[in-house]
Amino acid sequence: MAHDPKPQDAKPQDVKPQDVKPQDVKPQDVKPQDVKPQDVKPQDVKPQDVKPQDVKPMKPEEILKLIHAQRGTAICVPTMTTSPAWRTIAPDDLSVGCVGFMGGASSLGLGLALAQPDRRVLVLDGDGSLLMQLGSLATIAGAAPRNLVHFLFKNGVYHTSGAQGIPGGLTVDFVAMAKGAGYRAAYAIHDIEDFKRRLPELLKAEGPVFVELHTGLSEQTPMTARGGVPFPQQVTDLRAKLLKPRARA
Numbered sequence: 001m002a003h004d005p006k007p008q009d010a011k012p013q014d015v016k017p018q019d020v021k022p023q024d025v026k027p028q029d030v031k032p033q034d035v036k037p038q039d040v041k042p043q044d045v046k047p048q049d050v051k052p053q054d055v056k057p058m059k060p061e062e063i064l065k066l067i068h069a070q071r072g073t074a075i076c077v078p079t080m081t082t083s084p085a086w087r088t089i090a091p092d093d094l095s096v097g098c099v100g101f102m103g104g105a106s107s108l109g110l111g112l113a114l115a116q117p118d119r120r121v122l123v124l125d126g127d128g129s130l131l132m133q134l135g136s137l138a139t140i141a142g143a144a145p146r147n148l149v150h151f152l153f154k155n156g157v158y159h160t161s162g163a164q165g166i167p168g169g170l171t172v173d174f175v176a177m178a179k180g181a182g183y184r185a186a187y188a189i190h191d192i193e194d195f196k197r198r199l200p201e202l203l204k205a206e207g208p209v210f211v212e213l214h215t216g217l218s219e220q221t222p223m224t225a226r227g228g229v230p231f232p233q234q235v236t237d238l239r240a241k242l243l244k245p246r247a248r249a
């Protein structure tokens with residue numbers, strides 16, 4: 001006896017395009033290979049779609065040299081691949097690095113900013129690190145330290161641990177996240193000349209200020225340039241410098 005056709009009996013070739021209603025198509029049904037270049041309109045391309053090969057990313061070391069030259073008496077909190085470069089560029093700095101506790105640089109910077117309200121604190125963060133402790137954006141915005149500038153070195157990868165892609169890669173919009181969390185201001189900078197022009201203002205601006213820096217990979221990582229002062233010793237040294245009357249810049 002012939003049976004009634006069941007949905008599982010339908011073959012793909014039995015389904016005609018005109019049978020498919022827009023409401024039947026779910027976003028997860030669209031495969032990248034289904035999208036043809038001619039389907040993409042210029043207005044569909046968002047800044048976060050720009051691929052690294054389209055723009056020349058800034059060199060982290062150049063950024064750090066500019067920050068070093070203009071930091072004044074600021075305390076700096078480098079982490080991950082900004083750490084070895086910062087050690088070389090600013091060996092006697094008022095700084096304390098964050099390497100053993102991934103994602104802690106911004107919270108460490110917040111504590112320092114609250115403890116030293118008359119001094120600038122500059123966090124030199126990694127994108128993978130910030131993603132790991134994203135809630136720190138809201139914590140910082142809530143505490144609203146006027147003296148904190150949060151620089152994010154956005155390279156799209158966990159460079160220190162072998163350059164694996166971070167979740168979302170370069171599409172993650174940290175500026176929107178920082179603004180959404182409540183930072184007083186948040187900017188993205190792609191070009192070193194633009195950074196040079198804007199840095200003096202950024203260092204004076206009322207915080208918390210967030211600056212997403214589009215960078216390439218640094219020359220060294222904490223894995224290729226091991227060493228440096230252990231964290232507890234860095235804290236002791238920084239405390240001694242800060243408590244000295246007229247702590248040096």
Ligand SMILES: Cc1ncc(C[n+]2csc(CCOP(=O)(O)OP(=O)(O)O)c2C)c(N)n1
Nearest residue numbers: 080081102126127128129157158159160161
């Ligand atoms: C909780 C935790 N998970 C993983 C690691 C291993 N780890 C060390 S460095 C690193 C990557 C850091 O990436 P990012 O913050 O983007 O800095 P970059 O190295 O790119 O400068 C990872 C995953 C860690 N240290 N702690």
Ligand SMILES: [Mg+2]
Nearest residue numbers: 127128157158
């Ligand atoms: Mg990174």
